[in-house]
Amino acid sequence: ETGMFTYDEGYTSTASCESKITYIDGAAGKLMYRGYDISYMAKEKSFLDTAYLLLNGELPTKEESKEFRIEMNKRAFVHEGIRKLYDSFPDRAHPMAILSAGVSALSTIYFNHLEINTPEEYREMANRIVAKVPTLAAMSYRYSNGMPIIYPDLDKTFTENFLYMMRAYPHKHVDLKPIEVKALDTIFTLHADHEQNASTTAVRNLASTMAHPYAAISAGIGALWGRSHGGANESVIRQLEMIGTVDKVDEFIARAKDKNDPFRLMGFGHRVYKNFDPRATILKDIRDKLMDELGISSELVAVANKIEHIALNDEYFVSRGLYPNIDFYSGLILRALKIPKEMFAVIFVIGRTPGWIAQWSELRQQKTIKIARPRQLYTGKTERTPN
Ligand code: SDX
Numbered sequence: 001e002t003g004m005f006t007y008d009e010g011y012t013s014t015a016s017c018e019s020k021i022t023y024i025d026g027a028a029g030k031l032m033y034r035g036y037d038i039s040y041m042a043k044e045k046s047f048l049d050t051a052y053l054l055l056n057g058e059l060p061t062k063e064e065s066k067e068f069r070i071e072m073n074k075r076a077f078v079h080e081g082i083r084k085l086y087d088s089f090p091d092r093a094h095p096m097a098i099l100s101a102g103v104s105a106l107s108t109i110y111f112n113h114l115e116i117n118t119p120e121e122y123r124e125m126a127n128r129i130v131a132k133v134p135t136l137a138a139m140s141y142r143y144s145n146g147m148p149i150i151y152p153d154l155d156k157t158f159t160e161n162f163l164y165m166m167r168a169y170p171h172k173h174v175d176l177k178p179i180e181v182k183a184l185d186t187i188f189t190l191h192a193d194h195e196q197n198a199s200t201t202a203v204r205n206l207a208s209t210m211a212h213p214y215a216a217i218s219a220g221i222g223a224l225w226g227r228s229h230g231g232a233n234e235s236v237i238r239q240l241e242m243i244g245t246v247d248k249v250d251e252f253i254a255r256a257k258d259k260n261d262p263f264r265l266m267g268f269g270h271r272v273y274k275n276f277d278p279r280a281t282i283l284k285d286i287r288d289k290l291m292d293e294l295g296i297s298s299e300l301v302a303v304a305n306k307i308e309h310i311a312l313n314d315e316y317f318v319s320r321g322l323y324p325n326i327d328f329y330s331g332l333i334l335r336a337l338k339i340p341k342e343m344f345a346v347i348f349v350i351g352r353t354p355g356w357i358a359q360w361s362e363l364r365q366q367k368t369i370k371i372a373r374p375r376q377l378y379t380g381k382t383e384r385t386p387n
Pocket residue numbers: 193194196197198227228229230232256257263264265266267268269270271272320322325326327
């Protein structure tokens with residue numbers, strides 16, 4: 001019935017490509033940004049240092065770090081016209097839908113700056129998008145909950161500002177504990193880039209068609225939203241809430257192993273890491289510290305701990321290399337930071353934006369740019385004529 005057509009080998013596509021940005025060794029559980037191991041970056045550096053490294057190829061000097069922080073604060077404000085766009089969305093609209101629209105809308109404001117060719121144009125575009133995404137993100141949350149927006153505070157650091165814009169109330173000072181700010185800053189750092197994952201493939205594909213960066217980042221947001229990808233952290237919490245109590249865990253573990261049951265254990269498994277996700281290792285420590293420091297112990301944490309214990313010892317998961325991934329722990333930390341679960345994928349976007357821009361820029365600075373054009377293996381009907 002269906003003929004197997006061969007297709008010309010040697011097609012080129014950005015689906016798999018060379019890059020100088022991020023190195024992953026899935027078997028060894030290793031991840032490096034521009035040659036620096038993420039355990040060093042998470043412990044010793046800030047997210048802004050990480051963004052600077054990904055975008056410029058080198059860590060910033062003290063002076064460069066100070067200038068970059070000032071630049072981020074200056075560019076954090078968005079055109080007031082964005083508020084009219086946000087006003088048009090219904091209450092309870094998902095923040096990822098609002099954010100992808102907001103980033104795309106930036107291209108209507110910077111319509112004179114869509115062609116990016118010189119190093120100065122790259123730098124200005126990169127700084128503009130990295131600085132504005134947290135503001136657009138916090139605005140998307142406030143709008144979807146009918147709350148007044150909070151403008152960036154020029155005296156706050158990048159991550160403090162985001163938490164402030166998210167949670168502040170005009171009449172009440174918001175106490176941001178240093179451990180909370182450092183936990184979120186580390187989550188941003190650990191999400192900053194991850195080589196050729198699904199959403200980065202979307203971003204690179206748009207770069208290959210010569211689409212401008214605002215369209216590419218908006219497409220990356222759409223790809224990341226899927227629950228198999230960046231939407232997994234929100235799904236982890238929804239799943240833990242659905243399981244509800246420790247005595248129900250075994251039933252759901254059995255369902256996760258049952259081939260006839262589409263149920264998947266959210267936050268477990270990875271396309272590349274068949275060993276521990278090195279980002280998960282770092283976040284596991286932060287989660288444990290945060291739980292102690294903030295005195296959080298809940299049935300949800302008990303359910304998560306039981307799932308983690310079973311999965312780390314059960315033959316089905318161990319034989320398939322299904323270890324907890326970054327989303328299993330980031331979901332629990334974000335919940336401890338009282339960030340609503342519909343904002344979890346948005347947090348992922350804020351972290352991944354410098355990586356996406358670095359990847360878009362790297363492709364666009366290639367001497368020759370081949371448009372992404374993966375082929376399909378045709379398995380449909382052989383040629384036929386109506387009888
Ligand atoms: C991210 O690519 C990236 O780098 C992504 C990311 C990034 O930083 O950009 O790291 C971020 O997306 C992390 C992944 C978040 N997603 C989830 O946590 C969703 C739950 N995970 C699964 O959907 C799944 O593990 C994937 C999508 C992550 C990977 O899917 P694969 O590649 O199809 O899994 P696999 O080939 O390794 O599966 C091997 C076996 C299969 O069973 P068998 O056919 O061998 O019997 O493991 C099973 C799968 O059915 N399996 C699971 C499972 N994940 C895989 N069984 C139960 N629960 C799961 N979560």
